[in-house]
Amino acid sequence: MRFNKRIMVLSLLVLILLGSITGCGPKMAESVSESATTVNIETAGQRDIFGSSSYSGRLKAGSEAEVLPKTNARVLTIRVKEGQAVRAGEVLMTLDSSSFRSSLKEAEARVASTRASQVNNQAQLETARKAYERTKKLYDAGAASQSDLENAENTYNSLQSGTVEAAVAEAEAALMAAQEAVDNCNITAPVSGTVGRIDAYVGDFVTTNTTVAVICESRQMNAEILVGESDIAKIKLNSQVDVYVRSVSQHISGTVTAIASVLASNSDMYPVTITIDNAQGAIKSGMYAEVSLNTSSAKHALCVPLAAVLPSDGVNIVYTVDKKNRAKRVEVNAGISDQAYVQILSGLKAGDKVVTLGNTLISDGSLLKTKIKEGK
Numbered sequence: 001m002r003f004n005k006r007i008m009v010l011s012l013l014v015l016i017l018l019g020s021i022t023g024c025g026p027k028m029a030e031s032v033s034e035s036a037t038t039v040n041i042e043t044a045g046q047r048d049i050f051g052s053s054s055y056s057g058r059l060k061a062g063s064e065a066e067v068l069p070k071t072n073a074r075v076l077t078i079r080v081k082e083g084q085a086v087r088a089g090e091v092l093m094t095l096d097s098s099s100f101r102s103s104l105k106e107a108e109a110r111v112a113s114t115r116a117s118q119v120n121n122q123a124q125l126e127t128a129r130k131a132y133e134r135t136k137k138l139y140d141a142g143a144a145s146q147s148d149l150e151n152a153e154n155t156y157n158s159l160q161s162g163t164v165e166a167a168v169a170e171a172e173a174a175l176m177a178a179q180e181a182v183d184n185c186n187i188t189a190p191v192s193g194t195v196g197r198i199d200a201y202v203g204d205f206v207t208t209n210t211t212v213a214v215i216c217e218s219r220q221m222n223a224e225i226l227v228g229e230s231d232i233a234k235i236k237l238n239s240q241v242d243v244y245v246r247s248v249s250q251h252i253s254g255t256v257t258a259i260a261s262v263l264a265s266n267s268d269m270y271p272v273t274i275t276i277d278n279a280q281g282a283i284k285s286g287m288y289a290e291v292s293l294n295t296s297s298a299k300h301a302l303c304v305p306l307a308a309v310l311p312s313d314g315v316n317i318v319y320t321v322d323k324k325n326r327a328k329r330v331e332v333n334a335g336i337s338d339q340a341y342v343q344i345l346s347g348l349k350a351g352d353k354v355v356t357l358g359n360t361l362i363s364d365g366s367l368l369k370t371k372i373k374e375g376k
Contacts, residue, residue: 036369039358041321043372044304044348051296051336052242055272057225059245061216061285062275065191067092070184071100072207075200080213082198086189092213093200097185100178107171107178114164114171121164128155193217196285216285221278223254223289226269234295235259235272242292243276245283252276252283254291296336303341308354309334318348319355321368327355329364 073095080092135152138144196216206212223243227235235256243254258273274291276283308318309332316334319327332347348354353370355362362368 034367036325036367037358037362038369038371039355039362041353041370041372042305042308042356044302044344044352044354045350046300047303047341048299049297049301049303049336049341049343050294050338051298052292052338053227053231053295055225055227055291055293057223057274057289057291059221059223059276059283059285059287059289061193061196061218062220062222063191063193063217064196064285065189065193065215066211067187067190067213067215068211069095069187069206069208071095071181073097073100073185073205075202075204075206075212076185078198078200078202080195080198082195084195086192086195086215088189088192090189091186092189092195093187095185095187095206097182100181100185104175104178104182107175110171111168111175114168118164118168125160128152131155187212189215191215191217218281218283218285219277219279221276221283221285222257223274223276223291225272225274225291226264226267227272227293228269231293231295232259232270232272235293239294241274241294243274244290244292245287246290247284247287248282250282292339298336298343301336301343302348302350303343304348304354305356306337306340306342307356308359309342310359319359319362319364320348321353321355321370325368325370327362327364327366327368 075093076096077094078092079094080086080090086092132152132155135144135149139146139149193215194217195213196218197214198212199214200206200210200212237256237259239256241254241256243252244250245252254274254276256272257275258271260271263269264271274289276289304318309316310318315331318330318332320330322328330347333345335343335345337343353372355368
């Protein structure tokens with residue numbers, strides 16, 4: 001009996017299989033379910049928006065002083081390091097002063113010699129004065145000749161001609177110059193600040209045209225940007241701007257401190273100076289800054305997040321969501337934009353739901369599974 005049942009079951013399966021192949025058997029129901037794409041949506045709404053233009057510039061310390069030697073000589077020692085705070089007058093480097101010290105000793109000897117001559121001259125002058133006065137008395141008494149009086153007078157006058165005093169003054173001036181040459185071998189900081197850069201090494205021969213260091217006053221930093229004609233009239237002195245320093249990943253509030261009224265040399269752009277606070281010292285001179293200038297604005301403008309707007313075949317589109325959770329492709333005209341939102345001039349109305357995340361994965365009519373982010 002079991003064998004017969006097995007034959008019957010196998011026969012039934014064969015008949016069903018043959019029926020499905022020939023179309024004479026029962027049809028199998030086939031259903032395909034449509035999958036939904038998960039997206040984030042936000043609501044188009046009104047807000048105040050400020051359009052901005054971005055410009056780049058290199059940051060520079062509020063004041064930078066180049067240090068140049070006052071004499072030509074070889075670097076003997078360097079007493080400071082880059083980044084070190086220094087005071088005005090502090091010695092930064094010393095130069096080889098051996099040759100200048102030799103000149104100084106010679107000048108000192110010359111001063112000593114001329115001063116000795118001056119003392120001797122004073123003694124001779126006093127003797128000559130007395131001789132002249134004595135001769136004049138004798139002449140008045142008829143006991144000395146005219147020639148004797150003239151000789152005494154000439155001797156006295158020659159000793160008070162000032163020649164010796166002039167020699168002393170000249171020697172003292174030479175001594176001062178020699179001392180100054182020695183002193184100039186100490187290169188000092190012209191201003192207080194931070195050693196931003198050292199451009200010399202021990203053993204280098206430097207001249208009065210050689211920059212050996214730079215002293216920075218970096219509590220304030222300046223960024224000079226070049227602004228185009230279309231934006232320059234929209235910038236106001238003392239207005240606040242956003243400055244992003246990529247090297248330290250910081251957004252810093254800056255102040256417009258200077259606006260040029262003429263074009264930069266060999267350019268069709270206008271220089272504008274932005275000043276930022278650097279009391280913490282995190283910003284270094286030479287870093288690049290990206291400055292965002294508010295150049296336009298709109299009150300109560302219809303806006304959507306920037307991420308909602310996509311370029312497509314030369315137009316801007318957004319995807320809205322209908323009542324059946326289907327995507328609808330909508331062309332829009334965009335206006336002012338900032339770092340997060342864009343103004344919509346046409347194509348949408350307040351309250352429309354727009355796709356902000358996942359919009360590159362869908363097309364017109366796509367079924368959506370939405371995650372709403374209201375009020376963003």
